[in-house]
Amino acid sequence: MPELPEVHGYKTYIDSTSLHQRIVELDCRDTRLFKQPKTEFEKHLLNYEFKSTHRIGKYLFVETTGEKVLVIHFGMTGRPNYYKSEDDRPKFGHIQLSFDNGYHFAFENKRKFGWWDLTDSIANFKEKHKLSDDARDLSLGDFKSSLSARKTDIKKIIMDQSVAAGVGNWMADEILYQSKIHPTRRVDNMTPEEIESVFDAMKKVIEVAIANDAHYRDFPKDFLMHFRKEGETCYYTGAEIEKIKVGGRTTYFSPEWQKK
Known part of the structure; x- marks a missing residue:
């Protein structure tokens, strides 16, 4: 299962590929990977951009230009993938975002233990799930x-x-x-x-x-x-x-x- 170092790498990957691009399409092959109805993700992601990322432990938070923060948990086999051609969508890229520059962002999740959620703020999510400070930052x-x-x-x-x-x-x-x-x-x-x-x-x-x-x-x-x-x-x-x-x-x- 991806732990802190692996998720840190995913954060770095997303920061270098997927920020500041308008999301124009969302496709999900299995809505069980969403913690909320697909319509909520469409409402809060479409026509918005990924603004920045923040990691606490195994959770990755993607702040958007909209009102909500996207929460990604990678489960056993999850990972991000950024590519240009639709033909390059990975076999297990069950969730795919398309950007206005023609590129795509897939959430690969072979065993489907990973998931996406939306939260009003990182602080609220941290409190609700009783997370400590990230182990890297912990005093x-x-x-x-x-x-x-x-x-x-x-x-x-x-x-x-x-x-x-x-x-x-x-x-x-x-x-x-x-x-x-x-x-x-x-x-x-x-x-x-x-x-x-x-x-x-x-x-x-x-x-x-x-x-x-x-x-x-x-x-x-x-x-x-x-x-x-x-x-x-x-x-x-x-x-x-x-x-x-x-x-x-x-x-x-x-x-x-x-x-x-």
């Missing part, structure tokens, strides 16, 4: 405050979008590997130094992933992503990587490096 003080009353596994907590918006499953595993913290370590048993080490690792993982356009093969050689598989070898200890379930999510860790 140490706010992070510590969010953890202060928690009494469960650290991995479950850092994947909570009200704590660190944008952190998903692979990022959580990487963050805990980089901070040497066991994924089932209870937050209420962690020291302030350990919590700060998780915060620092989160910032490191985010920046590395963004700098490398979320291409895992380009991550530093000590990153778990290179051997995030049961039975693979830990970079630091040579021990085997283990797989468990935490909060219903498949979790990979090094038992010798991330001692409980």
Whole structure:
């Protein structure tokens, strides 16, 4: 599933291709991808332009020259695609906008877990969905405050979008590997130094992933992503990587490096 770094890349892509062009047509092959009736999207997108984008975690907000903000969630396989010829519309481009310059914008969504919505403001959407500040912008003080009353596994907590918006499953595993913290370590048993080490690792993982356009093969050689598989070898200890379930999510860790 696209997480913070991937959605950051989609934001950059849209910023460089699709802003400041009047939308003249909207086509949707499956209206279940709309959180509101198609007529609402036609009303608030047609004859308007994408003005700017803003990202909070895995959500991308596209401000328009109209009254509404377009909200895009990419689900498991969603991604944007900008092209000139109608013939180049991708097979799974279930939603397509056409611009007055003759180009098109498609929302590819092979497994159809992504969706579009409209909101009056980003602040309203953030409050309604209980999102924290984007994990990239989150302060140490706010992070510590969010953890202060928690009494469960650290991995479950850092994947909570009200704590660190944008952190998903692979990022959580990487963050805990980089901070040497066991994924089932209870937050209420962690020291302030350990919590700060998780915060620092989160910032490191985010920046590395963004700098490398979320291409895992380009991550530093000590990153778990290179051997995030049961039975693979830990970079630091040579021990085997283990797989468990935490909060219903498949979790990979090094038992010798991330001692409980």
